[in-house]
Amino acid sequence: xxxxxxxxxxxxAVALAASAQYxxxxxxxxxxxxxxxxxxxxxxxLSFDDVKKDNGTLVIxxxxxxxxxxxxxxxxxxxxxxxxxxxxxxxxxxSNQMKRDGDDSMDAMKKHASDHNYNWPYLVDVDSxxxxxxxxxxxxxxxLFDKNNKLVYLGAxxxxxxxxxxxxxxxxxxxxxxxASGKAIAENITRATGCSIKRxx
Numbered sequence: 038x039x040x041x042x043x044x045x046x047x048x049x050a051v052a053l054a055a056s057a058q059y060x061x062x063x064x065x066x067x068x069x070x071x072x073x074x075x076x077x078x079x080x081x082x083l084s085f086d087d088v089k090k091d092n093g094t095l096v097i098x099x100x101x102x103x104x105x106x107x108x109x110x111x112x113x114x115x116x117x118x119x120x121x122x123x124x125x126x127x128x129x130x131x132s133n134q135m136k137r138d139g140d141d142s143m144d145a146m147k148k149h150a151s152d153h154n155y156n157w158p159y160l161v162d163v164d165s166x167x168x169x170x171x172x173x174x175x176x177x178x179x180x181l182f183d184k185n186n187k188l189v190y191l192g193a194x195x196x197x198x199x200x201x202x203x204x205x206x207x208x209x210x211x212x213x214x215x216x217a218s219g220k221a222i223a224e225n226i227t228r229a230t231g232c233s234i235k236r237x238x
Contacts, residue, residue: 059174061173061174061191062171064226066188075163088128092183093184095127096181097128097178098168098173098177103231109177113129116209119213125217127158132173134237146159165237174233178231178234179191190209190216190226192228194207194208198230206224
C-alpha cells in the first residue's frame with residue numbers, strides 16, 4: 038500500500054514540474070483551436086466545433102495507462118451521461134505524443150476504447166498541439182466551456198480518484214448542472230490530479 042502511495046506521489050511530482058512550461062487557460066478564456074481536427078478511434082476527424090452542443094463543450098485530456106485515469110475511468114460513463122443530459126458535447130483527448138509508438142498509439146487507443154465501451158470521441162492530439170494551447174497538465178484534466186466557448190470550469194472530475202463510493206464533491210457534475218441551468222458554478226477551479234502529459238522533449 039505504501040509503495041502504491043509513493044508511486045502516485047511520484048506521478049504528481051512530475052505533473053507539477055511540467056506545469057511550469059505551459060500556461061493553463063483561465064476561467065473566462067476562449068477555447069483555442071476550435072476547428073483543429075483530430076482523429077477519432079473510429080477513423081473520423083473531429084474538432085471542438087464538431088462535438089459542441091447547445092450548452093457547451095467538455096474536453097477531458099486522458100490516456101490509456103495512467104493510474105489516475107484508470108482509477109477515475111469507471112466514472113467516465115456517468116460523465117458522458119451527465120454531459121448528454123445537460124446538452125454539452127464531450128471529447129476525450131490523448132496528447133501523450135512521446136508514447137504514440139507504444140501505450141498511446143492509435144491501435145492501443147482503439148483497443149482501450151473498445152475494452153471500456155467508449156461511446157464518445159477519443160481523439161489523438163498530434164504533437165500535443167491542443168494540450169499546449171490549453172496548458173493541460175495531467176491525465177485526466179477537465180476543461181468545461183459554455184455555449185460561447187468560454188472556460189467555466191477547470192480541474193478534476195471529483196474529490197476522490199481512489200473510490201467513487203467515497204466521493205463527497207462531484208465537481209464536474211455540479212458544474213455541468215449549473216451551466217445547463219444558467220447558474221454560476223460555485224466551485225469553478227479545482228486541482229487536477231494525475232500523470233503528466235507525455236509531450237515530446
